[in-house]
Amino acid sequence: MASSRMQLELSRVVQGGSRVGVLKGLGKTGQHSLEVPGCLLYTPFGTVPHLTQDTLHTMSNLPCATQVTLSNIAEHQEVLEEFKDGFRKFAGLHDTALYCSLHDPATACPTGYTTNKTVSVWGSGGRIELTAAKFMALQKAVQPDWYQSMADGETWQSNTSRKRVRKSVDRTLAHLDECLLVHQNTQELEGVGVFGVVEGGDILEERVRSARETAKRPVAGFCLDGLQTGAMDQALRIQLISAVTKELPEDKPRLLQGVGRPDEVVACAEAGVDLFESFFPFQVTERGCALCFDFDISPDPERAGRAPPAVLELDEEKDTAGETQQNGDLNREDQTQMTSFEISLKDKRYQDDLRPLVEGCGCYCCRNHQRAYLHHLLVTNELLAGVLLMIHNTTHYHGFFAALREAVASDKLELLKRRLLGDGGRQAGRKE
Known part of the structure; x- marks a missing residue:
């Protein structure tokens, strides 16, 4: 199976971490490119909250990559499978690359529902439990350009035990291996990129282990999870991101989940993050x-x-x-x-x-x-x-x-x- 077309071309790497460049080869034919550090267009379900597609198209300088979340899509799996042409066409998203994440960054997730075999997402109808097979069937129906692998991201609270954090790293790697195996045998996902998820809570050794092991897999890029606003203080977040990015290959993008405040974005970009989610303007609007x-x-x-x-x-x-x-x-x-x-x-x-x-x-x-x-x-x-x-x-x-x-x-x-x-x-x- 052909690997992802996605390619990161860096034009400048500053001593200490910050990078500037272009992520190329996005979209079904590889026609889109996204400048980094950059952010994705936040949509819970293919539309930017409050805005119609027509209104959106009157705005300039928007990124060419749109984020959708399985927490919103999972309950519509049958409809998408029947539709057959993927979520982009289903939602009328014509000229954009599509990234599919597990959770909606603007909505807090209940914890305590991950098992060795499943992760859960919450849609309007309540909890949906996803096995690797169901998760991959969803990706096949969505047909994104790249997606975040299954992960146990429930260790962001600071009181999580070291044993639980270690388990989350092990589970996340096992999920990734399972997803990659199905991915490589799924014709519909040819050319689609998989982002491995780096977990590890607030424990430096586990973060480094998670990054090192994930980097050994054939992934197109990396999602840094469990570092969201409120999970830890800024100094610790930056220390962990710096340690993680040292373990990751320079030519693959790093996407940070759940951080949107401008001062935090700048600090994280300085530590080597390339991509962010743009849920912050939505939260500000809701206020x-x-x-x-x-x-x-x-x-x-x-x-x-x-x-x-x-x-x-x-x-x-x-x-x-x-x-x-x-x-x-x-x-x-x-x-x-x-x-x-x-x-x-x-x-x-x-x-x-x-x-x-x-x-x-x-x-x-x-x-x-x-x-x-x-x-x-x-x-x-x-x-x-x-x-x-x-x-x-x-x-x-x-x-x-x-x-x-x-x-x-x-x-x-x-x-x-x-x-x-x-x-x-x-x-x-x-x-x-």
Whole structure:
């Protein structure tokens, strides 16, 4: 069976880890390429929340790779098998590469349901238990360009015992071997890439063992799991990622699951991560908030700077967001809390504010509407609020990734970090 067409071409690797380059050979005919560090378009089930395909296509600079999750697709297995032409065509996703992950990064998963033979996902109808055979039958029906292998990812809580963590690494490797065996004998998955999953909880030796063993298998890339926001503090996350990436081949992509906050993204990219999931703009939208942080690293700070007024204004609002920003990480259950990268349009102060969400932002929302209008839509529970916020938040977030790539390529990561954290304002004391 032909191996995956996916190829990572790096143009720069910075001492210490950060990489910039292009992931080529994506899509059924290998026509798509994705710049790294980059992120995938987040969709629970083939559509970006709040947005129609038509609205989505009016937006520029979106990634050419879309994430879908088995937690949403598994209950529709029979329909997809009957349809026969794969999920991309089923969902009307024409010009995109498709990545299929196990869980939805924006939704917390119940734990305690993994066994030696199965993993569970949660759809609208409840829990669905997947054996390797059922998991692979789903991949055959979905026909993605690449997918995450089955994994036991239930060791992200810090109180997990060393024995349980070791078991999760062993199970995940066994799942990978089983999936690869079926994959290699499935004609429909020819040219499709498998990403091996690196587990290991917060135990360095197990992380290194998981990475080393996974790298021995014929995988197209790697998913780093169990490092999501709230699972551990930033310093430990970076230590573990740095140790893992040293064990992984340089020419294969590394995708980090469950990390979306801009400051954390920059730190993880510095440690050698290539791909991220873009669920963060969705979470911000659900809070009735707008992303409003500065990532302009162009030489001239006066050139339509990205949101400096809003960033200054955030200092006042951080009081209402609690002290979570100062401490760096939130609890996993606490993903509803506002971060220092957004403003809450529900706040009364915006009811007469006639400025766009972000000065100089070129998205449809900022070109056509004011903060006061968004405030009105939110307090009257109009559906349009979610649409306009999602347009802005998605545009702003993907603009940040373009700035991140430029920063890695031109040695400006320190400048980008200063911009993100408000050029030494109240947040400067926050641990990197």
